[in-house]
Amino acid sequence: MAVITVERKPLSFLERTYLPNIAAGLATTFKRMVQPSETLEYPEVRPEIPVGYRGVPTLVYDPHGREKCVSCQLCEFVCPPKAIRITPGEIPADSPNAHVEKAPKEFKIDMLRCIYCGLCQEVCPEEAIWLQNQYSMTGLTREEMVNDKKRLYELGGTLPDTHFKWDKKKAAEEAAAHGGHH
């Protein structure tokens, strides 16, 4: 095999003094000193959450305070790590939401199992389960890491609704009861 000898270019006088490189390095250092900080003083300072962020799954109320979940159990079915467990129940006949008939008796999401994939939100036919801004879940026991129905509604709160399909259903029923259109 032929050997090719490469001649090393000799350093110039300035290069031999190292001064230009030192100056360039110091320039970067001083620039960073006056620039605004890139890091956050977490946890005192919290980051801005972008729109569409997939945080902890939560349950939400509609603007009239009705719990939107009807416990159809599709999220339980689709959940890849089987983190969701629902006990379905019936809405009592004297409730203002009796026309919805069905609501969860218990709803549990095991956050030790959840992989934040968002399939539950995607599959929900009632737009009741949302992955919202909450990203930090901590707990000292395994039980603490299971969000029950009460906690899920605390985390979820109320989200705007564009359909109000159950209200329309109730209005149609009431109109029919008062001799309106069938």
Add this chain to the structure above:
Amino acid sequence: MIAAPKPDLVTVNIDGVDIAVPKGTNVIEAAKQLQKDVPHYCYHPKLTVAGNCRMCMVEMGMPAVDPATKAPVIDPATGKQRINWIPRPQIGCGTTVAPGMHIKTSSPMVKDAREGVMEFLLINHPLDCPICDQAGECKLQEQATGYGRGYSRFIEEKNVKPKRTQLGPRVTLDDERCILCSRCVRFSKEIAKDDVLGFVDRGSYSTLTCHPGKKLENNYSLNTVDICPVGALTSTDFRFKMRVWFLKQTNTLDIESSVGVNAVIWSREGVIYRLTPRRNDEVNDTWMSDSGRMLYKQVAAADRLAAITVNGAPSGLDIAINAAAELLKAGSVAVVGSGRASVEEQFLLKKLAEQLGVSAALVARTGQGDTLLISADRNPNVRGALVTGLISALPAAQLTQLAADIDAGKVKTVVSHGEDLLAAGLTAAQLAKVSVIYLGTHANATSAAAKVVLPTLHTFEKAGTFVNQQFRIQTFAAAVPGPQGATNDLAVLSKLVVALGAPATASDVQALWPALAAAVPALATMLYKNIPETGLLLDATPWASLPFVEGETLKFKPVASALTT
């Protein structure tokens, strides 16, 4: 057995394939034999044809003949007889096959017809699948996937009809979901003979309702829920309990009576949610009684036995078996078997009785038969005890012989396999005189008085076989695990037999069957795994002279069975 006369066969051509089917078959059933699905709602194989849903449209044609000479008209292009296709689609359910009939089940016209029917059916459908119990087993969902357009062109107001109506103690009606197929109406009239359902009002106001002042409360009302193709009729017991797609299906048998209705257990993670019938044209068609369906509640009942006890104190299985063996070895033992136990358990109990040198007694349970699917004999497996030789005569309801023997001091120990001796005619005083070894599932007076209590498994928790009133041996499989502390009956019985000095026997159904087949002449040629889903008829001639209590039921005639089986 008299061979059935060979049915007249008719050759029809379905989607280009010739098939010979019995005369009188309709197009839906003929197509089914070719694995071609003709979607339908109102047609049900066990009910009369109503032809009102219009979903089963097919294209139909007959071979062309010259009207004058009756000579076949040959198509010059193909050299075959020309087919005169009817220009409009026909309903498959109401069309009986005729020789040479040609059918198209998937032509563009048929597809158009189905899509049109689906669009009309969905116009007034509430689309509340998220809260509908039928979701997952709904024909409307299935056909909408195949023939629905995916969006609605209907912008007017939908119908409002009664919702959450209690039709009876076990059935809830949602009229908005009803597609007016009339299956439930026909079932009530033709099978249950309780004609309480019907349609009132006309056009889009047409509503399924119960006759004023009456209720859908006959003991077969839940069959209307099974046959409802949509979510209009739902079971009040199963309402909002669990989604069907989570449930595992296990084949089982109705334990209510000796009819041996084929059933399916629907369970999830060891919890049974419902029991539904399984089609067996020789036994129960597709029906089942409501009372039989509710028996799954026994499994999770509060009075289930779950602790092995000796003299009232909690104990372990081997200690209890040894304690029982001590009592048995002392002699003067009586064995009370059960008509609710499986053939395999009765076989092992017979071994135990033989080991002790005694014969076993059974307790008869009788009630009024309903001429449909509940027979007078409320024990599911008395004939199993006859077949295995556990008993040789029909049992009595009262254990008078045992009571007399106890009074005479001839019996010191009684082994009871799930039978409450007090309910079977013994007095508390007689029970106090003897040591009782009780194998059973539920607590009762006998288990409370027993020296040794060995909790065992419920029928739905174990595998086995029953012999029904037709002497048809049918299998059931384990659906859910038993409660902690309960042991399989076969394991307990085989341990008891071994403790009395007999050679070891198998303690699970599959392994026990070779020994069972070798010892029982009527079962000599079969194995558990070879028994088909519809069961096998046994030769009943050895027991033909016994005065069985059963009257006529749906597929059973007492006298005829004695002659032909």
